[in-house]
Amino acid sequence: MRFSDIALWAFTIAFFVFMILPIAVVVVISFTSAGYAAFPIPGWSLKWFARIFEYRPFIDSLWVSLQLGVVATVASCVLGVPAALYLSRARSGWATAITTFLLSPLSMPMIVIGFASLFFLSALGFGVSFLSLAIVHTVICLPYVIRTVTAVYRAVPPAYEEAAQILGASRLTTFREVTLPLIRPGIAAGSLFSFLTSFDNLPVSYFFGSAQTTTLPVVMLAYMEHQFDPSIAALSTLQLLLAIVALVVADRLYGIEKMTVAT
Amino acid sequence: MRLNRRTFLGTGAAATGLVGLSGLPLRAQGSTINVTAYGGVWEQAIRDCFVAPFEAKTGATATVSLGGPAQWLAQVEASPENPPLDVLIMSPDLAVLAAEGDLMDEFTVEKLPNLANIPQEFTDACLGKGTYFDYGVGGITYNKQIVSEPPRSFADFVERVASGEFIASVPSISYGPTTVFFLWALNNALGGDVDNTDPFFEAMAKMKDNLVFWAGPNDFFNHLASGEADLGIYFDGRTWNHVDEGVDWIDFINPEEGGAMTAVAIQKPKNASDLAWDYLNEVLDAGNQAKFAEILNYGVTNTQVEYSEKLASRVTPLSEANLPPYAEIARVRNDWVDRWNREIGM
Numbered sequence: 001m002r003f004s005d006i007a008l009w010a011f012t013i014a015f016f017v018f019m020i021l022p023i024a025v026v027v028v029i030s031f032t033s034a035g036y037a038a039f040p041i042p043g044w045s046l047k048w049f050a051r052i053f054e055y056r057p058f059i060d061s062l063w064v065s066l067q068l069g070v071v072a073t074v075a076s077c078v079l080g081v082p083a084a085l086y087l088s089r090a091r092s093g094w095a096t097a098i099t100t101f102l103l104s105p106l107s108m109p110m111i112v113i114g115f116a117s118l119f120f121l122s123a124l125g126f127g128v129s130f131l132s133l134a135i136v137h138t139v140i141c142l143p144y145v146i147r148t149v150t151a152v153y154r155a156v157p158p159a160y161e162e163a164a165q166i167l168g169a170s171r172l173t174t175f176r177e178v179t180l181p182l183i184r185p186g187i188a189a190g191s192l193f194s195f196l197t198s199f200d201n202l203p204v205s206y207f208f209g210s211a212q213t214t215t216l217p218v219v220m221l222a223y224m225e226h227q228f229d230p231s232i233a234a235l236s237t238l239q240l241l242l243a244i245v246a247l248v249v250a251d252r253l254y255g256i257e258k259m260t261v262a263t
Numbered sequence: 264m265r266l267n268r269r270t271f272l273g274t275g276a277a278a279t280g281l282v283g284l285s286g287l288p289l290r291a292q293g294s295t296i297n298v299t300a301y302g303g304v305w306e307q308a309i310r311d312c313f314v315a316p317f318e319a320k321t322g323a324t325a326t327v328s329l330g331g332p333a334q335w336l337a338q339v340e341a342s343p344e345n346p347p348l349d350v351l352i353m354s355p356d357l358a359v360l361a362a363e364g365d366l367m368d369e370f371t372v373e374k375l376p377n378l379a380n381i382p383q384e385f386t387d388a389c390l391g392k393g394t395y396f397d398y399g400v401g402g403i404t405y406n407k408q409i410v411s412e413p414p415r416s417f418a419d420f421v422e423r424v425a426s427g428e429f430i431a432s433v434p435s436i437s438y439g440p441t442t443v444f445f446l447w448a449l450n451n452a453l454g455g456d457v458d459n460t461d462p463f464f465e466a467m468a469k470m471k472d473n474l475v476f477w478a479g480p481n482d483f484f485n486h487l488a489s490g491e492a493d494l495g496i497y498f499d500g501r502t503w504n505h506v507d508e509g510v511d512w513i514d515f516i517n518p519e520e521g522g523a524m525t526a527v528a529i530q531k532p533k534n535a536s537d538l539a540w541d542y543l544n545e546v547l548d549a550g551n552q553a554k555f556a557e558i559l560n561y562g563v564t565n566t567q568v569e570y571s572e573k574l575a576s577r578v579t580p581l582s583e584a585n586l587p588p589y590a591e592i593a594r595v596r597n598d599w600v601d602r603w604n605r606e607i608g609m
Contacts, residue, residue, distance in 0.1 A: 035508035037481070038488045057306065057329055115337060122341035206334050210347060211297060211326035222302030222329045228481060228505060 023240065030233040037230045048234035058235060061219040065199050068130070068215060072137035073194040077187060079138070080145030084186075085179070087146070088153040099150075103143045110203035113140065118207040133208045133215070137198045144197060145190035152186030153179075185255070192250050196243060294323045296349040296538045302329050304504075304558060312555040317542045325542060332357045339366055339532045349535040350542055354439065355388060355395070355589040356596070358528035362390035367530045370394055374540050377547035380565045382581070385526065388589055393530035396546050399561045400579040401444030402522040404502045405494035406487050408512045413494060416519040417452035420494075425469035432486040432495030435476035436603045442596055443587045444523040445496050446603070452520035457591045460599060464606055471607075487513060498525065500561035503577050507560065517579045524584040526564075 025039050033043035052058050080102075087099045105113060117136045118128075126132040160182065164174040202217040209218045216235075224232050300309040306329055314325045328335070332353045339346045343366060353361065361367050369391050372378050378386065378394065385395035403420055405413045410429065414420040424431045434441040450456075450463035467474075475492050477483040480501055486492040488510075499522075502515040529546055531539045545551055552563035557571060562578040570578055592599075 036484065036488075036505065036510055038485070055303075057302070118337055119341045122338075127342055127345075128338055128347040206330065207337055209328060209330045209334060210338075211328045214329050219302060219329055222306075222331065224302070224481060225331070225479070226301045226305045227303030228484060228501075228508060 026233050027237050027240070029230050030237040032230050032233075034230070036228050037233060048229065048231045049238070051229065051231040052235055052238065055223075055231065057214070057219045057223075058216070058231075061214050061216040064130075064213060065216040068133055068137055068205075069195045069198040071134045072141045072198040073191050075134065075138040076141040076145045076194045077191060080142050080190065081149055081183070081187060084146045084149035085153055085183075088150045089158070099146070102146050105140045106143045110140065110201070111206075114204035114207040117204070128208050128210045128213065130213050133205065133213055136204050136208065137201065140201065140204060141194035141197055144193035145187070148190035148193070149183055149186040152183050156182045188250060188253065192246060195246065199239075199242075294538070296323065296325050296536050296542060297347060298325045298327055298350040298539075298542060299335050299348060299352045300327050300329055301331070301352065308555050308558040312551045312558070313542065313545050316548070316551060317545045320545070321538065321541050323538050323541075336361055336366075340364070343532070344534055346532040346535050348532060349539040350546075351530045351532065353393065353528040353530055355526050355528055355587075356439075356443070356593050358389045358393050358530055359590050359593050361530060362392035366532055367392035368533050368535070370531075370543075375544050375547060377544050377549070377565065380549060380567050381547055382564065382566065384586060385564055388526075388586065389528050389530065390590070393528045394547070395526035395528050395564050396552065397555065397559070397561050397563050398524050398526040398581075398584070399498040399500040400517055400522040400524055400584045401440075401448055401496060401498055402515055402517045402579075403494055404483070404487070404497035404513055404515050406512055407514050409490075409493045413514075413516055414518075415516060417449050418520070420518070421449070421453070421466045421470060424473050425466075427473055429493040430473050430475065430491070431470065432475050432477050432483050432492035432497075434483075434496060435478050436600055436607070437478050438480075440525055442599050443589070443592060444498070444525045446599060447587050447592060448523035448585065449496075451523075451585065452518065457588060457595055460602065464602065467607055484510075499577065499579050500559060503560040517583055521583055521585040522579065523587050524581070526586075 028041060029037050029039055030048055031044050031046065032038070032041035032048070033045035034041060083098075083102060087095050087102075113136065117132070117139070121127070121132045121135065126135070156179070160178055161174050164178045165171070169177065200217060201215070202221060205215040205218050206221075209215070216239075220232055220235060298309070298314065300306040306327060309327060314327065317323070317325055328348060332351070335348055335351045336353070336357055339348060339351065339361070351361070351367075367389075370378055370386055370389075370393060381394050381396075386393070388395065403414060414423050420431070423429055434445050436442070446460065446463055447457070449466060450460050453462035453466055455462035475486055477486060477495070480497070483492075483495055483497050484505060486495065497515070499515050499517065502513055505513055529543060531543060547565060549565045549567035552565045553568045553570065556563045556568065556578065557574060560574070560577060562581070564581075
């Protein structure tokens with residue numbers, strides 16, 4: 001083996017150790033028997049996982065986060081897929097400007113979006129509510145759907161759709177039978193990113209928290225600031241598990257490789 | 264059931280339809296008030312010590328919103344005519360800002376009979392539109408296994424850290440209360456005042472090679488637990504919470520000059536429900552506060568409270584803590600942060 005190959009292997013291993021070790025430490029701490037977070041752990045226990053179910057706000061906010069993730073993802077697809085299809089084929093300067101505008105939440109500080117949205121939606125009468133949260137989360141998830149669907153759709157030759165229409169298919173049939181199957185990996189990838197972005201979001205959700213609408217990251221932050229036990233590590237381990245399950249489901253349904261190509 | 268694309272998407276759409284029906288704006292209702300709490304043990308203590316007696320006496324309901332003062336104040340600022348919250352827990356500096364912004368109602372003994380037992384200076388510190396109900400003191404927490412003779416004063420702390428005898432963990436500027444319980448407290452102890460922070464920054468320059476910075480309270484504990492630091496600036500109540508969780512190697516000292524009192528204020532937004540007064544009166548009640556203190560290991564402000572023997576030995580008496588001039592600090596805070604960023608950077 002050449003020296004350059006050895007160096008590349010060493011770098012790759014070091015890179016993965018650097019990336020994965022902190023996560024592994026959190027997972028290990030979630031199984032500690034101690035009443036505080038420290039590594040190495042003195043003994044093994046599942047009590048911090050039990051604590052998650054004892055502490056009602058964890059479960060209530062988890063439910064809110066799951067609902068919100070689903071609503072924001074579906075709304076992003078409903079709004080984002082048609083926009084992506086149109087903007088992918090459009091050639092005008094306006095189309096470029098609108099695309100940039102729709103993608104702009106990616107480049108804005110989330111805390112600014114959250115703060116501004118709170119005042120804007122309160123002025124409109126939506127106030128601190130699940131509806132407000134869903135609107136703002138849709139705004140921040142939309143770019144992921146538009147980005148991934150646009151990337152896939154631009155690689156689809158227009159001739160496919162033209163052929164369907166020449167053969168007598170209506171616009172709706174063409175979309176359902178030709179376009180949709182072709183852009184499905186893009187929708188799947190965008191949906192996955194949207195859900196995970198919404199589920200993990202703290203800076204935007206922070207401004208819309210109430211007794212009924214507090215999301216899991218906000219509760220985790222509030223808990224960590226005033227409690228020192230390892231239940232947050234246990235909760236992080238469960239979140240990690242949820243993300244892995246989401247990826248496995250996505251892989252079974254669409255194939256991770258196709259989704260990676262889409263991005 | 265076999266999982267395929269059609270069933271997966273169909274289930275998702277159905278779930279979306281159901282939850283979409285429940286997304287109505289939060290509004291205070293006649294017999295319900297919305298109160299606030301920090302997370303974890305704080306939230307449970309708020310429910311047990313204040314919400315439960317309030318609900319028992321009034322027959323009304325109090326829902327508890329978890330989060331932090333900046334979030335709650337922003338929500339009230341966004342809807343001052345119809346605030347989504349009826350009672351706010353606030354940091355002292357934000358309590359002053361909220362009072363100056365005329366967003367809060369005035370506290371009087373007529374509205375809150377238990378206010379008579381709270382030192383007037385705590386209500387004055389909130390410009391009359393709120394008061395303090397709970398407090399901690401920032402001092403020196405140390406690892407007993409490493410530090411056999413801890414510094415007893417801020418001055419001693421600075422000298423011994425500067426000489427390299429200890430590595431100290433101190434709060435970074437990204438932690439909100441740092442300007443008060445560390446910067447102001449140390450500066451005050453070293454002879455400075457609100458308009459002259461040279462003593463603090465000179466001390467930091469002397470200690471800089473032997474300092475590590477914590478961004479959040481959990482970092483401080485990790486610094487001590489990992490051996491990265493020997494001692495540092497921390498809170499009394501948080502130290503005792505660690506001790507109660509089984510950490511038997513830490514201890515706390517209130518410096519001879521007196522640590523800074525870091526208080527928790529309560530306020531009622533204008534246009535919030537009048538039921539909030541009943542709740543606030545429960546928060547200021549001596550019996551409820553004593554129970555609250557027992558759970559959190561922090562001092563409370565009602566002068567009629569009698570602590571248990573264990574807690575009495577832990578809580579720093581009001582007379583041994585310094586009440587920072589929060590309103591004056593708010594005036595110069597940005598300048599302090601700017602100087603910190605230029606000279607210290609963390």
